[in-house]
Amino acid sequence: MIQRLGVIGAGLMGSGIAEVASRQGLDVIVIEATEATAQAGSNRITRSLDRGVRSGKLSEEARADALSHIEITTAFEKLSDRELVVEAVIEDEAAKLDVFRRLDTIIEDPTAVLASNTSSIPIMKLAMATQRPEQVVGIHFFNPVPVMPLVEVVTSLMTNSKVEQQAHEFAGGQLGKHVIKSKDRAGFIVNALLIPYLLSAVRMFESGFATAEDIDTGMVDGCAHPMGPLALADLIGLDTTMAVAQSLYEEFKEPLYAPPPLLSRMCEAGLLGRKTGRGFYQYS
CATH class of the missing domain: 1.10.1040.10 (N-(1-d-carboxylethyl)-l-norvaline Dehydrogenase; domain 2)
Structure with missing residues (x-):
């Protein structure tokens, strides 16, 4: 079971991933590039949780508990102890490759799962930016993350079978999403x-x-x-x-x-x- 989650990017996708994970009690650290974008991400999560309260789908206590489980920061090094990190930055290959190179140097646990929320970039390309390609997997959520039930788990030629199992358990078991499995081709299934x-x-x-x-x-x-x-x-x-x-x-x-x-x-x-x-x- 994953307890310490990292999310890189607090845009629509990253903030949604952080929200659904925090609502399940995971300790979530979200990384943003600047203080301004970090604040924008925090506001986005708070607004989403507030909508849940107004609609009667979330209690005030659950809202407060979710927020207490999220930290949004610009300090990339805070990801060092994470068990799983989901990259959710802009859909740009160069930007994502840079993230995975940095993750490879900062994540201390060699068995930690490094995941991408990419919509289309082959996971093998991202995995080879690291020294641990067997630990890299695709975990592709759909927008808006708190509402959409589907997640694609994408394995590359190098992905360890245990990592695939962990990704499936995280998305399906812990977050309650409907998981489908895809081979590693651009665009995946959907x-x-x-x-x-x-x-x-x-x-x-x-x-x-x-x-x-x-x-x-x-x-x-x-x-x-x-x-x-x-x-x-x-x-x-x-x-x-x-x-x-x-x-x-x-x-x-x-x-x-x-x-x-x-x-x-x-x-x-x-x-x-x-x-x-x-x-x-x-x-x-």
Whole structure:
């Protein structure tokens, strides 16, 4: 059983992972780059827990207990005693490789599990940035972490079977998530299927074939999807969608994975979806 968890990154994913772990009584240390982003992460977790209280899903006592189990800091060295660390930084290979190089030097226990929440980058690439590739595994949560039940556990060619078991027990047993197992290919299971669908919707909109509203309504009312593809891309973040598409295209070199020009232009313009207030839709 994991008791001491580290999370690197307090954005949407990292803060969500920290929240669900703290609610199960784990001792959680979250690392951020600056005091400002650390405070933003703390505020994000507090707001999420407050929503749980307002909705009646969480008591005031449970809220306070969860917060007491989380420390958010810029001091990377505080991760030295962690039994498991989940990297949840931006979906950028260079940034993630840097994190794993640093983890390899700071984590004292050679049997500690080093995990990535990457959406698409092959785990083998990250594992080889360390001197302990057998201890590296993918533990891919979905956004928003406190709500979405699924976790993909991704093993590389080098991942130790005991590490896979620990990852499964952590996500499924301790956090109560539904775990599916994936081989180590870019995009894993969900994004390898989802991203071509999203890109197809972007191309349809880009060509002028249909409006964003009609594309999304077609998939919601015609296929019983809970959300249309363009609204979903806005929720995921167009930069993240772009990054995953690029990883998939690099791996497979298939046209269906190539980012459409419109998606590239929107990312360059900073129109990234809900988090910036504008993507395929406007948000207040």
